[in-house]
Amino acid sequence: MIRSIITLGVLAGLMAASSAQACSVPVFRYALEQWRPDSFEVIVFHRGPLSDAQKELAAKVEPKNIDASYTANAWVRAVDLDASPDAALVELWEQQETKTLPWMLVRSPAKFGKPLQVVSQEFNEENVTSLLDSPLRKKITDGILKGDSVVWVLLKSGDEAKDAAAEEIMEGELERLEGELKLPEIDEQDIEDGFLSVNPDELKLRFSMITVARDDAQEQAFVQMLLTVEPDLRDPEFANEPMALPVFGRGRALYALIGKGINAETIEDAGRFLTGACQCTVKAQNPGVDILTSVDWDRLVVPTLEKDTILPALAGLSGFGKEDDGHSHPDGHTHADGHDEVVASSEGATDETPVSASKPEAGSTTATAQAPAVSVGKLAIYVVGGLALLVVGMSVVFAPKPS
Numbered sequence: 001m002i003r004s005i006i007t008l009g010v011l012a013g014l015m016a017a018s019s020a021q022a023c024s025v026p027v028f029r030y031a032l033e034q035w036r037p038d039s040f041e042v043i044v045f046h047r048g049p050l051s052d053a054q055k056e057l058a059a060k061v062e063p064k065n066i067d068a069s070y071t072a073n074a075w076v077r078a079v080d081l082d083a084s085p086d087a088a089l090v091e092l093w094e095q096q097e098t099k100t101l102p103w104m105l106v107r108s109p110a111k112f113g114k115p116l117q118v119v120s121q122e123f124n125e126e127n128v129t130s131l132l133d134s135p136l137r138k139k140i141t142d143g144i145l146k147g148d149s150v151v152w153v154l155l156k157s158g159d160e161a162k163d164a165a166a167e168e169i170m171e172g173e174l175e176r177l178e179g180e181l182k183l184p185e186i187d188e189q190d191i192e193d194g195f196l197s198v199n200p201d202e203l204k205l206r207f208s209m210i211t212v213a214r215d216d217a218q219e220q221a222f223v224q225m226l227l228t229v230e231p232d233l234r235d236p237e238f239a240n241e242p243m244a245l246p247v248f249g250r251g252r253a254l255y256a257l258i259g260k261g262i263n264a265e266t267i268e269d270a271g272r273f274l275t276g277a278c279q280c281t282v283k284a285q286n287p288g289v290d291i292l293t294s295v296d297w298d299r300l301v302v303p304t305l306e307k308d309t310i311l312p313a314l315a316g317l318s319g320f321g322k323e324d325d326g327h328s329h330p331d332g333h334t335h336a337d338g339h340d341e342v343v344a345s346s347e348g349a350t351d352e353t354p355v356s357a358s359k360p361e362a363g364s365t366t367a368t369a370q371a372p373a374v375s376v377g378k379l380a381i382y383v384v385g386g387l388a389l390l391v392v393g394m395s396v397v398f399a400p401k402p403s
Helices: 002-019 026-033 050-059 087-094 123-132 135-145 161-180 188-190 216-225 264-275 378-396
Strands: 041-046 075-080 105-107 117-122 148-155 207-211 242-248
Touching: 026 050, 026 242, 026 264, 041 050, 041 087, 075 135, 105 123, 117 123, 117 216, 123 216, 135 148, 135 207, 135 242, 148 161, 148 264, 161 207, 161 264, 207 216, 242 264
Parallel strands: 041 075, 148 207
Antiparallel strands: 041 105, 105 117, 148 242
């Protein structure tokens, strides 16, 4: 068993060395500048055409511009149950066990092979508003935009003794780590390649913490998002345990520490990872799940490189119910699929101050740039590292078995 684990570890190391480009920028800062949040799917079940007011409500959810710049990282699939939708969608509707229409089913990004249900509720103004934002999510994004490296969220269990113990441990450890951890020295080549848009001296290592009760009426959508960061967090065995989740970048939760798992070692492990050099710049190969926020990150934090695929432009309200115009949604569906999609076209007001970042060239509509080539020095490091891992792996695999 140990041999298999070691071998798998070596193979994983070889894959990482050969397929991912590392950089010296801390994970939390690289994520803030480069990783666009994954989108939540909002399925709106209805019968017959949506009213103008319902169309406007759906438009609040989706991208505000056809160039795929987002306010909320969510998109709408409107499903008319009278228009013979796909059997899978009909089955999904029947699973909701309600007759109320229109009805809203929100599903998380498909991080674990299939999307997880976040909330299922009536499609109305109140529920859409609480889905898109909440006081604590505003506090998290405000903290990140003002320089917090990581905002830790303590999801309380309701057991006062357990919650108090977890909070005390977290406060003590976060204070300790702020004093002990050091940010990596930034490689000049990474700055030249555009991986960091601010002066390295401006980067600060700072942790903050917020707490949220599971029954907080204003934060129900947020609580359910936290509980879908991993597929088993809603299991009964965890129902009465506090959970701690580090949130960084553009609202990305790393993973959950649960109950006795909230301790000095695990908190430090997460802290070291998030403030350490980004060993893999490919977002999909990093741990973590995005939460839904209504923040125009591309305006507040101008990306210097486009590391992730931009979603194709989507039709605006004028295209609602029309034939396919060639634009597709994140899962590949087009208007020709028979589903109505709505895109918000209005600008969302915000009072946040943009984080310092490099400006796009004059006349450019985005800050997108070509991914830089790997420097010769880094390439040599990858080759040597890969060969070293290969040698170790071969020695482990072919080592003589003990008699």
